[in-house]
Amino acid sequence: MNKCPITYQLCTDKYSKKGLSKLSPRLTELKALPFTAQEQRREASLRSGKMSVQGVQPKLSARLSIKNTALEIVDINGTFIIKPQSKNFQETPQNEDVTMKMAKICGIEVPLTGLVYAIDGSMSYFIKRFDRYGKNRKHHIEDFAQLTGNTRDTKYKWSMEKLIPVIDEHCTFPLVEKKKLFRRILFCFLTGNEDMHLKNFSLIRREMKIELSPAYDLLNSTIAIGRAKEELALPLSGKKSNIQKNDLIEYFGKDKLQLNENTIISVLKTFQNKKSEMEVLIKNSFLSDAMKNNYQTLLSQRFSRLF
Numbered sequence: 001m002n003k004c005p006i007t008y009q010l011c012t013d014k015y016s017k018k019g020l021s022k023l024s025p026r027l028t029e030l031k032a033l034p035f036t037a038q039e040q041r042r043e044a045s046l047r048s049g050k051m052s053v054q055g056v057q058p059k060l061s062a063r064l065s066i067k068n069t070a071l072e073i074v075d076i077n078g079t080f081i082i083k084p085q086s087k088n089f090q091e092t093p094q095n096e097d098v099t100m101k102m103a104k105i106c107g108i109e110v111p112l113t114g115l116v117y118a119i120d121g122s123m124s125y126f127i128k129r130f131d132r133y134g135k136n137r138k139h140h141i142e143d144f145a146q147l148t149g150n151t152r153d154t155k156y157k158w159s160m161e162k163l164i165p166v167i168d169e170h171c172t173f174p175l176v177e178k179k180k181l182f183r184r185i186l187f188c189f190l191t192g193n194e195d196m197h198l199k200n201f202s203l204i205r206r207e208m209k210i211e212l213s214p215a216y217d218l219l220n221s222t223i224a225i226g227r228a229k230e231e232l233a234l235p236l237s238g239k240k241s242n243i244q245k246n247d248l249i250e251y252f253g254k255d256k257l258q259l260n261e262n263t264i265i266s267v268l269k270t271f272q273n274k275k276s277e278m279e280v281l282i283k284n285s286f287l288s289d290a291m292k293n294n295y296q297t298l299l300s301q302r303f304s305r306l307f
Contacts (some may be wrong), residue, residue, distance in 0.1 A: 004019040005286060007022070008285065014028065030070065032117045034070075037085040039057065046135070047075055057086060058083065061082075062126070080129060092219060100216075105278070106274050108180075111216070112127070131213075142203055148198065156192050158198055162179050164181075164200065167212075171203065176211070178257045181257070190271065191299065192231075193219060198234070250287055268306075
């Protein structure tokens with residue numbers, strides 16, 4: 001038996017029917033990406049000036065072809081982003097995929113994600129673009145760096161507290177979005193994501209409503225880097241490490257976000273209730289056994305600090 005890289009379910013083929021149907025109900029198989037991991041990184045470098053989404057990790061734009069049963073690499077009008085194995089960081093596709101799946105069960109809005117095989121047998125991560133819909137139509141989206149006049153060079157030169165005025169100024173229902181932000185920050189702390197800088201938060205306009213975009217770039221960067229000394233990308237209460245429960249709950253949740261007791265308790269209960277499911281996802285993921293152990297250890301440590 002194989003394990004589907006989209007659903008983590010056991011299956012007889014490379015992909016389960018349920019996994020393929022998530023991409024399209026008409027899809028019967030999915031061919032390997034026509035590039036090795038190294039070739040994908042090279043292609044990403046060559047095409048970087050043509051893509052509307054860039055960043056530190058190599059990325060390719062892709063479109064699903066039902067006729068050719070493949071995710072085809074394109075320069076424009078792509079509806080998926082492909083991230084190959086990194087040359088510098090360990091198992092980032094597997095790491096990001098399982099973390100995004102964990103976010104979903106914890107009540108965080110995320111796009112469709114999964115893993116896809118390449119011709120060399122390596123696995124690449126894919127995520128469906130949430131700013132595309134219909135036939136080449138786009139939702140307007142801006143990240144917090146753009147909204148605050150920052151750049152890629154200054155994306156870490158901000159603070160968690162200074163995210164709040166951006167929501168107050170731009171969002172249609174600020175209180176709703178503050179609860180979403182609180183949930184995401186707690187999730188990032190629990191899953192060891194110390195790289196949530198300004199460009200990893202965005203606002204999106206959908207049907208005249210401005211809100212936090214679906215989450216993206218969620219991964220356990222602490223175990224991927226292997227030497228991370230910080231716990232947050234943006235300082236909270238003036239610090240990036242040694243983050244305590246009081247910093248997250250009392251200071252950020254209650255004092256800064258102005259969330260009421262019932263809202264905070266509700267968010268905390270969700271994480272407590274989903275901990276075992278998060279652990280099962282890690283166990284069933286495509287991470288190596290060593291990385292699974294690292295992830296489980298960090299998750300347990302962070303839960304004990306928060307609860």
